[in-house]
Amino acid sequence: MKRKITHLLILAAALTGAACGEQTAPSQTGGRAEAIVAELHDPASKKVLVVSHRGDWRNWPENSIPAIESVIRMGVDIMELDLKLTKDSVLVLCHDKTIDRTTSGKGRVCDITYDSIRRCKLRRAHNVVTDDLRMPTLREALEVCKGRIVVNIDQGYEYYDLALAVTEELGVTDQVLIKGKRPAEVVAAKFAAYPHNMMYMPVIDILKPQGRELFEEYRKSEKQPLA
Secondary structure (H helix, E strand, C coil), X not given: CHHHHHHHHHHHHCHHHHCCCCCCCXXXXXXXXXXXXXXXXXXXXXXXXXXXXXXXXXXXXXXCHHHHHHXXXXXXXXXXXXXXXXXXXXXXXXXXXXXXXXXXXXXXXXXXXXXXXXXXXXXXXXXXXXCCCCCCEHHHHHHHHCCCCEEEEECCHHHHHHHHHHHHXXXXXXXXXXXECCXXXXXXXXXXXXXXXXXXXECCCCXXXXXXXXXXXXXXXXXXXXX
């Protein structure tokens, strides 16, 4: 079962091309990130890929630029981050719906403008407020990651259109994997709207009925095109 699930996730990541009935566009990024993506798409690969959760949150504020730089220096393969959208439609790196826990400010991200959020300082472990670190935008994070590490976007599929616009502009779409719980046909329809897409990984809780149903959907998509 473990091998089958692993294969399923690899196939789901390959939706980039399958969803629109075309081959994936040539890599935009190159470098180390390209080699990691190749491992992700290789069912025969025996390489163990290391994924960081919100960066090096032990030594730096989670989802911060220094936290990302730290795991890249460590040799981590995939950097997981979380997205939220500000009141003025800027994608920023934040796990919670509010900025209360992670910054010196308070309030819901969706109710605050980007400039106001930037005036708040990030907190690191033990609730300590940093001197000068601020919440980064998705663009800033991807500029740091370009060609160096694969990016795993969590809590971000609802912003797919906005995120894709940023990845395409920066030329990093091929090194970005986005997660979600959407049905295979819904993802296929979304991806069909664009000539070039990020990788996609379904989040499946196989212990729940809806998780098993989603698993079967993606398993069946292995045998027939999604579009």
